[in-house]
Amino acid sequence: MKLILIGYMGSGKSSVGKVLAGQLSVNFLDLDAEISAEENKSIPQIFSDHGEVYFRRKEAEVLKKLLEKDEGCVLSLGGGTPCYGKNMELIKAAPKATSIYLKTGLLQLTERLMVEKEHRPLIKDLDSSEALEDYIRKHLFERTFFYNQSDLIVSTDGKSVDEVVAAIAEELD
Numbered sequence: 535m536k537l538i539l540i541g542y543m544g545s546g547k548s549s550v551g552k553v554l555a556g557q558l559s560v561n562f563l564d565l566d567a568e569i570s571a572e573e574n575k576s577i578p579q580i581f582s583d584h585g586e587v588y589f590r591r592k593e594a595e596v597l598k599k600l601l602e603k604d605e606g607c608v609l610s611l612g613g614g615t616p617c618y619g620k621n622m623e624l625i626k627a628a629p630k631a632t633s634i635y636l637k638t639g640l641l642q643l644t645e646r647l648m649v650e651k652e653h654r655p656l657i658k659d660l661d662s663s664e665a666l667e668d669y670i671r672k673h674l675f676e677r678t679f680f681y682n683q684s685d686l687i688v689s690t691d692g693k694s695v696d697e698v699v700a701a702i703a704e705e706l707d
C-alpha cells in the first residue's frame with residue numbers, strides 16, 4: 535500500500551510523512567529529496583542552474599519511477615507535483631495507492647513559509663508577509679483544483695504533526 539501526501543508548500547507533507555511512515559513501519563520517500571539525490575544538487579540549485587521547466591520534467595520522471603515501484607511506502611510529493619502534466623492522472627491510476635491532501639489554510643501557510651522561504655525557490659524573493667500571502671492566495675486557488683482530486687482530504691489547521699498523523703490513521707481505518 536502506498537500513501538501519497540499532497541498539499542501546498544509548508545502544509546507538512548515531509549514532516550507528517552516521516553512520522554506516518556515510522557508508525558506504519560514502511561519506507562518514507564520524499565520526492566524532492568529523491569530528485570535532489572538524482573541530480574546531486576539541492577532543489578534551489580536545480581532551479582537556478584536549469585530553470586523550472588527542467589525541474590518539472592525531472593519531477594515527472596522521478597514520480598513515475600517511484601509510482602511504478604512495487605513496495606509499500608509513504609511518499610511525500612513536492613507542492614507543485616500534482617499540478618503539472620499528467621502527474622495527477624498517474625497518481626490516481628497508481629495501483630494500491632491512496633492519495634491524501636493535507637489541507638492547510640492561507641494564514642497558517644503564510645506564517646510557516648515566511649520563516650522558511652530560503653530553500654523554496656518560488657517564494658524566496660517575496661519580501662513582506664503581505665506579498666507572500668497574496669502570492670499564496672492566488673497560487674493555492676489555482677492548485678486546489680488538482681489537490682481536491684485526492685482520495686482523502688485531511689485538514690491540518692490547529693493540529694500538531696502527531697495530530698495530523700492520527701487524523702490520517704483514522705481516515706484510513
Ligand SMILES: Nc1ncnc2c1ncn2[C@@H]1O[C@H](COP(=O)(O)OP(=O)(O)OP(=O)(O)O)[C@@H](O)[C@H]1O
Pocket residue numbers: 541542543544545546547548549550566610611612613614646650654690693694695698
Ligand atoms: N501540523 C504542523 N504543526 C506545526 N508545524 C508544522 C506542521 N506541519 C508542518 N510544520 C512545520 O512547517 C514547516 C513546513 O513543513 P514541511 O517541510 O513538512 O512542508 P512540505 O509540505 O513538505 O513543504 P514543501 O512542499 O515545500 O516540501 C516545517 O518547519 C514543519 O516543521
Ligand SMILES: O=C(O)C1=C[C@@H](O)[C@@H](O)[C@H](O)C1
Pocket residue numbers: 542543566577611612613614615653654655656
Ligand atoms: O510548490 C512547488 O511548486 C514546489 C514545492 C517544493 O516542494 C519543491 O518541489 C519546489 O520548490 C517546487
Ligand SMILES: [Mg+2]
Pocket residue numbers: 547548549564566610611612
Ligand atoms: Mg516537503
